[in-house]
Amino acid sequence: MPEQQSLTPNGLQALLDALQARGYRIIGPTLRDQAVVYDDVQSLTDLPVGWTDVQEAGHYRLARRDDDALFGYAVGPHSWKHYLHTPVQRLWHAKHERDDIIVTTEPPEAPRLALFGVRSCELHAIAIQDRVLLGGHYRDVHYAARRQDNFIVAVNCAVAGGTCFCASMHTGPKAVAGYDLALTEIIDEGEHRFLIEAGTPEGVEVLSELPARQASNEDIALADAILASTAESMGREMQADDVRELLLAHLEHPRWDDVATRCLTCGNCTLVCPTCFCTSEEDSSDLTGTEMARSRRWDSCFTMDFSYLHGGSVRASHRARYRQWMTHKLATWHDQFDTSGCVGCGRCITWCPVGIDITEEVKAIRETSQEAGS
Amino acid sequence: MAIQSDKLALAHDPMTPRVMRVLKRCHDGPQTVTLDIEPGDSAPFQPGQFNMLSVFGVGEVPISLSGAPTDHDRLRHTIRAVGPVSTALTRLSKGECLGLRGPFGNGWPMQQAEGHDVVLVAGGLGLAPLRPAIYQLLSERERYGRITLLHGTRSPADILFHREIMAWRRHRNIDIEVTVDHAPPDWRGHVGVVTRLISSVPFETGNTLAFVCGPEVMMRFAIAALKDAGLGDETIYLSMERNMKCAVGFCGHCQFGPVFVCRDGPVFRHDRLGGLLNLKEI
């Protein structure tokens, strides 16, 4: 059992200072465009202090809390893939030299990133992208470089968002692995403090530099109670244990036609999803054709081009594209990567302009399949 | 938490193409060109594998190897111009540079086929990825039973590798039937879809493997006809086509249900696709 310590808010600022002193660029939650997004953080005042969010299907709004909590909200539209599996990445550039072409691989950038305020579902999402981009025969050099020097400060969720269902997916709300340090925020009778524990030797080392003291048994019990109540108050739930078999047995279920009438195939769900990894390549050249380059950018299985084969798209209908996305997340991901592709963060529900809810879609298929006795 | 450093043993970025030169270019039918490319330090390939070929400044597409696996002096590719990148490839001339990554994917089950009859069903350009398999079957002829090639094209002018097919017919121990969809008056061969030829092939049921490559509809009909002729799903292999951007399992484009065609295919045993081929828009 790793030892829990206690930090004051000033002590937490000391953590930010210690990480900066170690040469880390700290990325954490900030407020921008009326949403919580991940960006550079130097001081605790850069965080959304005293804010929370109200999330529902197709709905996101910030609201004031009646305290100064630093982490009193759930996840926003950003995920850590913005920094680890970036939206655009140049892969190589090439130059014509006389009648030869010289290709140069884009040197992978290895920023020392400290990810500050990573939720449990997000730790799981990062671990999933690790499997996709590093776990196979080939490795993505850019992702690998951006991942290699991470220092991760996790936060155990003290509130569940309106669209969260990590408890169903066994991905939260408590961080259990994949972090260097993990925090639990406690605000009790006006006293603000953080329980902190280390998950790695580097975490232990950093923690030893902080003005922390041994956590009291009362606080440890309080933190457990906070997490238990978060798990109890999930905005959504999904019966996930057999969802792979359920979906694969119902690839022609009428519910896919139903969701097709609602889905705009805008691809928002794939952009906000922390595990969606698909990309496309794009070539460019200057006007004279002497300099050329290839970049990759995030792509989405909701576009027509995504499945294009000469003559047309394989998945031309909305039905087929929604089905591809949802069955990939919840079913075929298991076949491909031995894990679900969904961590229950709820982003796709919140940021869908028409409020399509992955948990509702599963439920609808489950209920009608039981009625039909299949 | 940082990831383990052994994951960073990155000898080579799989996304960066090697620059190669075209050694030879020749026409192989309408809009179709065969390019011989210098092999550089390319690894040996298996029949059925493909390379990612780039025309710099235009783009990159998957193209099967169509030459003999034992020919280490050139990498042969047969390309039909259907869009921007494939057209640019067919316009490259001798001495020009292109980008190459690969070989990728698995291959035809050459070892499993030993001791068996082999039926190859090729629709249109589908003969290109089958040709390396044919070379290997013919060069190790004694290891296989009866070998039959069924090739279907739109018209006699579209018959791929026409002269080579004539030569195989005359000099090699392989049964070849060619059929066309539309025949001019002087055509004396078969007319109709290639799958109709299947019923006339003498099979030793229980001892035959089928290699199928062509448009997806044709493959669906071929599977049905092969099964009618007594073949089991576990003896039918097909080469799948899906949009591909990376060929190494990163981009997600080539998914077909649970498989990545680039990584797990392009050749699949039909029973391992779990009936997905019968569903639309997977």
Ligand SMILES: Cc1cc2nc3c(=O)[nH]c(=O)nc-3n(C[C@H](O)[C@H](O)[C@H](O)COP(=O)(O)OP(=O)(O)OC[C@H]3O[C@@H](n4cnc5c(N)ncnc54)[C@H](O)[C@@H]3O)c2cc1C
């Ligand atoms: C494993 C494999 C082997 C192939 N072998 C050959 C071969 O030996 N000879 C040959 O001529 N063609 C082959 N193809 C098909 C060839 O890749 C496409 O014709 C080519 O991608 C078309 O690209 P384009 O830019 O010219 O045309 P467009 O039709 O405009 O294509 C635009 C983009 O869509 C994608 N795309 C379109 N059609 C296909 C397709 N059929 N397969 C995959 N991606 C596609 C590509 O990303 C392409 O850049 C193969 C495809 C696969 C998947």
Ligand code: SF4
């Ligand atoms: S489910 Fe919603 S967010 Fe996703 S593509 Fe459809 S409309 Fe867009």
Ligand code: SF4
């Ligand atoms: S599918 Fe939706 S709930 Fe699941 S991880 Fe992606 S965005 Fe979150």
Ligand code: FES
């Ligand atoms: S082509 Fe990119 S994953 Fe297969």
